[in-house]
Every structure is written in structure tokens, then in C-alpha cells.
Amino acid sequence: xxxxxxxKHRLNFKLPSGTSRGILKTKxxxxxxxxxxxxxxxxxxxxFKGLSIDDRPDYEEKLQWTCNNIDLERETLYEALNxxxxxxxxxxxxxxxxxxxxxxxxxxxxxxxxxxSIPINGLVWMGDKTFMKQQISDKLQQGFTCIKMxxxxxxxxxxxxxxxxxxxxxxxxxxxxxxxxNGAFSPSEALEKLKWLSDxxxxxxxxxxxxxxxxxxxxxxxxxxxxxALDEELIGIFSEEQKIKMMxxxxxxxxxxxxxxxxxxxxxxxxxxxxxxxxxxxxITSALESNIGLxxxxxxxxSKNNKxxxxxxxxxxxxxxxxxxxxxxxxxxxYNIDKKWDLDLIL
Numbered sequence: 001x002x003x004x005x006x007x008k009h010r011l012n013f014k015l016p017s018g019t020s021r022g023i024l025k026t027k028x029x030x031x032x033x034x035x036x037x038x039x040x041x042x043x044x045x046x047x048f049k050g051l052s053i054d055d056r057p058d059y060e061e062k063l064q065w066t067c068n069n070i071d072l073e074r075e076t077l078y079e080a081l082n083x084x085x086x087x088x089x090x091x092x093x094x095x096x097x098x099x100x101x102x103x104x105x106x107x108x109x110x111x112x113x114x115x116x117s118i119p120i121n122g123l124v125w126m127g128d129k130t131f132m133k134q135q136i137s138d139k140l141q142q143g144f145t146c147i148k149m150x151x152x153x154x155x156x157x158x159x160x161x162x163x164x165x166x167x168x169x170x171x172x173x174x175x176x177x178x179x180x181x182n183g184a185f186s187p188s189e190a191l192e193k194l195k196w197l198s199d200x201x202x203x204x205x206x207x208x209x210x211x212x213x214x215x216x217x218x219x220x221x222x223x224x225x226x227x228x229a230l231d232e233e234l235i236g237i238f239s240e241e242q243k244i245k246m247m248x249x250x251x252x253x254x255x256x257x258x259x260x261x262x263x264x265x266x267x268x269x270x271x272x273x274x275x276x277x278x279x280x281x282x283x284i285t286s287a288l289e290s291n292i293g294l295x296x297x298x299x300x301x302x303s304k305n306n307k308x309x310x311x312x313x314x315x316x317x318x319x320x321x322x323x324x325x326x327x328x329x330x331x332x333x334x335y336n337i338d339k340k341w342d343l344d345l346i347l
Contacts, residue, residue: 004034004070004094006045006063007346011290011318015125027288027318030063031346032090034070034098041098042346044293045090046260051287053236053261054084063087078266082238089264093296104325104341107299117332118302119309121146121178126153132162143330146176146203146309152184156193163200172201176309183210183232190220198226204254207231218250229254231285234271235261247274254281256311261287265300272304285311291324292346298326298333320345 011027030045045063049055054062062084069077074095081087097103110116122139124132124147132149139147147166151159163177177200185193185208197205204227209216211232221228230252237243247255255275257268268284275282284301286294294315301310313328315321323342327334 002034002036002071004032004067006060006067007031007033008060009290009345010320011288012320013317014319024288029290029293030060030090031292032063032066032087032094033346034094036098039098041094041096041100041103042292042343043090043093043095043097043296044260044289045086046287046289046293047086048261048287051232051235051261052086054086059084066091082263085263085267086260088267089260089293089296092264092266093293096296104295105299106296107303109299109302111302112299112335114335114337116302117329117334118298118312119146119307119331120144120313120328120333121148121176121309121311122331123311123313124149126150128154129158129162132159133165136162136166140170140175142328145174145331146178148178148180148311150180150182152181160196160200163197163202167200172203176203177201178203178206178229180206180231181208183207185209187213187216187220190216191223194220194224194226194228198224202226204229206256207233211235214246214249217252221250221252224253227253229256231256231258234258238263240270243270243274247278247280251278252280254283257282257284258287259284259297259300260289260293268300281308282306283308283310286314288314288317290318291315291322291326295324295326298335322346 009029009031011029013025016023016025032043032045034041047054047059066087078088093106096106105112122144124135179202187209190208206229237246257271259265259268272282283306286297298312312333315326316328322345325336325339327336
């Protein structure tokens with residue numbers, strides 16, 4: 001008989017991490033554990049407070065409902081959780097886990113066998129100039145050739161000067177620079193700021209203005225000298241018709257997929273299909289999951305054969321993450337088959 005339970009886990013950041021939404025010190029996540037006879041599967045429901053569409057007071061109530069109804073037909077269960085994308089990926093992962101030969105090998109591949117790695121960006125968090133410069137220096141020393149810098153928390157000139165200082169030492173052929181504004185610019189100032197940023201030869205900018213302003217974003221994407229990637233814009237769009245309407249209206253250069261926020265692997269497949277039909281580029285980013293969720297997303301990402309650097313290196317941010325086989329080395333995410341998983345924090 002199939003049974004399910006869930007467990008809450010509070011992740012503690014090694015250092016307070018700055019975003020345009022404030023400083024993060026902890027992040028709550030949930031593990032969905034399903035069992036049948038002697039087999040067990042585990043998935044992560046990584047709700048992101050302040051960002052996830054399912055950041056709702058009834059979240060744990062819906063998790064308990066999921067556990068109570070885990071024996072529903074799989075597609076029926078998934079559709080019933082349409083407004084809870086982080087639970088959708090939790091059940092997708094848990095079922096793949098319980099049916100796998102190895103419960104942590106969610107999408108078997110050369111990556112999960114430790115034979116190949118995934119190129120990733122080094123993430124630089126918001127903070128004062130000294131802190132951000134130190135992070136940049138650390139990432140370069142660690143062998144990253146793609147750096148993503150969050151902007152919008154300190155004054156724009158300081159952030160621009162930081163980017164210029166990197167470019168003085170490293171050309172765009174040596175270091176790829178991406179920035180994430182998290183909607184920090186107003187529509188009236190965005191185009192001018194994008195012009196200044198384009199002078200630093202950036203790869204792209206994520207979500208320059210707040211989500212939901214489709215016409216303003218469409219004008220930016222049409223007139224910009226710097227490629228624009230939609231991130232938060234994808235969150236909360238459930239129907240296929242709305243996805244097509246948004247893509248046709250805005251026509252961005254890129255979209256960024258956070259599976260925990262957009263309906264898991266099935267939701268990501270849907271967005272990828274629409275992007276490729278419109279010749280829009282894409283890459284995948286984790287959303288501060290523990291190593292349980294990061295592992296599933298990384299294995300899924302490798303299966304999509306996208307050669308761009310992905311945003312999958314956040315597992316090292318926490319003091320109490322789940323000990324795992326994942327390892328960041330020389331700007332890539334690796335799967336070390338000799339290092340075993342430890343679920344003592346969960347079970």
C-alpha cells in the first residue's frame with residue numbers, strides 16, 4: 001500500500017544573502033516521502049516565500065491533502081495541485097525516486113553516473129561594494145567562466161562600476177556576465193539603464209521590471225540593446241493559452257525556468273517547447289532548494305542537453321543542507337558517485 005508523509009526542514013544560510021526583496025537568513029522547505037512495501041521515494045516541495053505562487057497560509061494543509069490522496073491516479077493528482085507548483089515537483093520527484101533503481105538517480109544519465117558535469121554560473125549576492133567585489137574575486141578563483149550578479153539593492157552607479165571593473169580585467173570572451181534585476185527598475189528608467197549595462201558587454205539581464213507589465217516589457221524586449229530574460233514573469237501562469245499569449249506578446253530573448261515555481265518537470269517541458277517554437281533561448285535555475293531538490297533539477301537539466309551555463313550552484317549556501325553526491329568544481333556541477341547521501345536530517 002502506498003503511503004506518504006511530509007517533513008518541514010529549515011535551511012540556514014551560511015551568510016545572510018541579499019536580494020531585492022530583502023535579506024535571507026533562513027528558508028523553509030518540505031520533504032515529501034512516499035513508501036510502498038520496502039521501497040521509499042523522496043521529493044522536495046521547495047516553496048519560496050514572497051516569490052512562489054503557492055506561498056499561501058493553506059500550504060501545509062495542501063501538503064497533508066497530498067499525502068492523504070497519494071494513491072490517486074498520477075495525472076489527476078498533478079492536475080489537482082495546479083496552483084501548488086512546488087508540491088507538483090515534489091510528487092514528480094518522489095515517484096521517480098521510488099521507481100528508480102537508485103532512489104537518488106531521478107533521470108539516469110552520464111551526469112548521474114559521474115561521467116559528465118553541468119556548466120553553471122557563479123552567483124554573486126547583493127551587498128555593499130566590498131562584499132560584492134570579494135564574491136566576484138572568489139568566483140573567478142574557483143574557476144567560474146560565467147558570473148551572475150544580482151543588482152538593484154545598492155545604487156546603480158556602484159553596481160555598474162563593479163561590472164566595469166570586471167570587464168577591465170576580463171573580456172567577454174573570457175568571462176560571461178549576467179545580471180538579475182529581480183524587477184528593480186521602473187519602466188521609465190529601464191531602457192536607459194539597459195543601454196548603460198550593454199556597454200559592459202553583458203550576456204543578458206533577468207527581469208529588469210516587475211512582472212505583469214506585458215506591454216512595457218514587450219517594448220523593452222523590442223528596443224533593448226541587451227538581451228532580456230524573463231524569470232518571475234513565468235510564475236503563476238498555469239494554462240497553455242496564457243503561456244502562448246505571454247510569449248507572443250513579450251517575445252523575449254530568453255526565458256529562465258525555475259521548476260519549483262512553474263509546475264516541475266512537466267511545467268518546464270511545456271515552457272521549453274513554446275520557447276523553442278518561438279526561437280527563444282532558455283536555461284534552468286534552481287530556487288534555493290536543498291540538495292534533494294537540486295539533485296532532481298540538475299539531473300533533469302542535463303537530460304535537456306542545453307549547452308548554456310545553468311543556474312544550479314546554490315546547494316553550498318546552507319549550513320545544514322542534506323549531505324549529498326553533488327559537488328561544484330571548476331565552474332561546473334558534478335555528481336560524485338563515491339560520496340553517499342545522508343538522510344539523517346530528514347528521516
